[in-house]
Amino acid sequence: MPTQEIDFSPPTAEAAPYLRPVTASLFAERAERFAHLAIGHSLGDWLNFLGQLTRAQHVVLQTLPELPLPDSATLEQARRHGMPPLDPGARPAVWREVLRQLVRSLEAPGAAGVGEALLSLREATDSELEKLADTLLDGVPEADQAARLVFVGAALQVVYTALASQLAAGRWPALEVHGVCPCCGSLPVASVVRLGAAINNLRYLHCSLCNSEWNVPRATCSACSTDQSVALHEIEGANSPVRAETCDACNSYLKIVYQEKDPHVDPVADDLATLALDMLVDEAGYQRAGPNLLLISTAA
Ligand SMILES: [Zn+2]
Ligand SMILES: [Zn+2]
Known part of the structure; x- marks a missing residue:
């Protein structure tokens, strides 16, 4: 395992401390990257499917209305305590609609478990979906949840990417x-x-x-x-x-x-x-x- 030399030279310009996500292009470019990486790859089918999922994230994100941000008292409290302003535990309910849109737009490949996962998510109740999100964010998933959690994660990424892009950079803590x-x-x-x-x-x-x-x-x-x-x-x-x-x-x-x-x-x-x-x-x-x-x- 060769170890690279590390470059300790200081950066040449004042660093922007944060880069907010660019919602118009982020998932579209990622989808293209998946498609490119899939070519000739031993896991090409899987990477291509993730490219499809990422493309669906892009499409849903473009049609997502502006989301409500946490109220100013919550934001101020987070800022005062040096806490992140967004809390995935207090996710907006719209994420479940995002998930359903993603699931509807995907065709399951032959891969084991994916078709079943999509079907099960189509029929899941709101409270079942919330439990899956809690498991993804805080818990240790069971093997039979893994395929569904990929789509739950993808939906939450869409919503939190939208929220992050809406949040003024001045709201972020040092x-x-x-x-x-x-x-x-x-x-x-x-x-x-x-x-x-x-x-x-x-x-x-x-x-x-x-x-x-x-x-x-x-x-x-x-x-x-x-x-x-x-x-x-x-x-x-x-x-x-x-x-x-x-x-x-x-x-x-x-x-x-x-x-x-x-x-x-x-x-x-x-x-x-x-x-x-x-x-x-x-x-x-x-x-x-x-x-x-x-x-x-x-x-x-
Ligand atoms: Zn360390
Ligand atoms: Zn984040």
């Missing part, structure tokens, strides 16, 4: 911890080293739920904030824009994707196209620091 999204408090799915004026070569953690990004210095562990024990790993000879950043202080890892190596790289899609890298660092004893909501791990 960052005291690196490990959770300053907008919704969720864990990051991966981090992105970005190209572009003012953000060139800066690293942003990408929220697994609301698709917001927040700046964290490179070579800093997202889980425990140390900059002493971080190393990068890649699959030898893969020439991939994705690496795994491991931390020996807390034994965690998260993927890091480089726009410099591929400008179309996506923290969610590229993460799922590189499961071999997860196996590599998992075998070396590291545990993943944040989930990918399109891949649900269940109770062992």
Whole structure:
């Protein structure tokens, strides 16, 4: 497992602390990325299906009306306590309609369990859906829930991406911890080293739920904030824009994707196209620091 040298040079410009999700293009670009990654991939059918799901997220998001944000007293209280302004535990009921729209628009592939999951979600009551969302956000899923939770996660992503895009950046608290999204408090799915004026070569953690990004210095562990024990790993000879950043202080890892190596790289899609890298660092004893909501791990 070759370890890369880490670039400790300081960024050249003042970093934007947050990047809000761009609702017009985010899921559409991710869907294209899934389709591209599926070509010639051993898991191509699965990646193509996730591309379809992501395309459906894009379509539903474009037709979503403006959502009510938390009231100003709630926002002010969150700001005063340095808490994220959005709370996935207090999700707006519209997410269930988003889920039903996603489910209606998808054709199930032959893959085991997916057709059944779609059918079961079509018939689920509101309270059954709320229980699934609670499990996704706080619980340990059972194996028979996993396929349904992927769609629950996709629906919640649509709603929280919309909310994050509506929320004024001034409502976000100053960052005291690196490990959770300053907008919704969720864990990051991966981090992105970005190209572009003012953000060139800066690293942003990408929220697994609301698709917001927040700046964290490179070579800093997202889980425990140390900059002493971080190393990068890649699959030898893969020439991939994705690496795994491991931390020996807390034994965690998260993927890091480089726009410099591929400008179309996506923290969610590229993460799922590189499961071999997860196996590599998992075998070396590291545990993943944040989930990918399109891949649900269940109770062992
Ligand atoms: Zn978030
Ligand atoms: Zn750490």
